Amino acid sequence: MTSATFNLKPQTSNILWRIVDLIVGGIFIYAGALKMFDPVRFASDIDNYKILPWTIGVALAFYVPWLEIFCGIALVLRFLYRGGLSILTALVLVFTLATVAAKVRGLDITCGCFGHASQHWSFPAHIATNLAILAALLALCFQAAAKRKAAH
Amino acid sequence: MRAQIFVFALSIVICAKAQAELKWEQTTIELHPTPADKQAIGHFKYQNTGDKSVHFKSVRTSCGCTAAQTQKDEVPPGDKGEITATFNIGDRTGTQVKTVTVETDDPASTTSVLTLKAVIPQQLAITPTFVFWQQGEAPNRKTIGVSAAKDFPVKHLKVASSSPDFEAKVSEAGNGQFKISVQPKDTKQPIAATLTIQPEGSPKTFYATARVTTAPAINSR
């Protein structure tokens, strides 16, 4: 799975992957910033999933947005890159599972992922967006792993 | 490289539009009713920009004070319409936010939340609206502060007490501020009065209550 297989110059392949880094990192910086400005709203969004006790939800409402911002920056700057990638992948996995669980339990939630900007989205749109982001993250993970293998 | 194509393809799939599509002109409407209005009405206009009919499954409001109606249940492609949300103001004050939740069979947006924000003008701020003395308490004067809002200048205030047992006097503190001084003739019996506060030149009447409350029973803690 190297760029040579597709007759692409290594530079072009690198640039394309960097673009994916920037897009995904940018999405998380944006999503994190939206939530960071209104932690009270985010805390009540988390509470709507009825998975965590209120106090923990509040603590997460203050912490998670910053985690997203810092990890998004890690992706953009390629600094602490793999750490950022793993944390973000774990976050999206958890968000997706929580969304599915809420739907199964018949809860009426606003995702809270993009703050109240996403409140008008339907369930399929939410899941599709989460899966798309997850796919991008996993692709970046595999690419990073492949690069490390090639370097060794 | 395969992974990149996969990511790209996935993003195209996400962007593909569904067949029917109900587009709202606005999903949040802010209204500024006048003091004389009893209702605030929001017109949420929509259009079916898809090529399949959209059907309304349900229209629910967040409270009994708001009624919402669609003109029709089925919206053919290209058709426009509106959901009319009527909010009964009653004696509410401040900024009221009521929502209308609309469910349709449009796969792109099965549930839409329409928000009606009504900023109800507050001509006078009365603090407190209730003064009381306990039975046996010294019948000293108590003060009710009245403050006129900046865009509703009030020159004079007329205050009337519904009972001769309570005396109410108005004094002007200037700058739209007034003080209503209330005093019961005595606190021997539980008595009550409604104070009618009438700003000069305004059709709207405001109220405050004055009472002598019953003394707590000797045996209660």
Added chain:
Amino acid sequence: MKSALVCQTLVLAALALVPGIGEALYFHDKISWRSSIPASEMVSVEQARAWGDSAIWVDARPDEDFAHDHVPGAFSLNEDRWNALLPQFLAAWSPSKKVVVYCSSLNCNASREVARRLRDEAQLKNVFVLEGGWEEWLKKK
């Protein structure tokens, strides 16, 4: 290789804690930490019933709902006819009473709004909101 990954994850997690805690301190008094509604405002059906005669019940629902059925002895006080209904309620109130406001269920907002107005405008103390509302009262009959 694994340890570098763990190390990076820990560094990022720790870095994010700093502004997170800062923000939590900033919002410290703007959010309720123990429950989604200030704990002091809510009261359960059992607790409210236990107050017996020292409780005064307020029905914040629309007139039709009140007329249909309500807690025995409750006063109707809603925002549609606040001015007309308030004096009746105040006539029965005294400082030793605990006010219990309810609306239809856990999710309705009317009881909180009425409770807020009683506290802010009439400046009454000991105003509570019934947890679960009328729905909960019926269940625990």
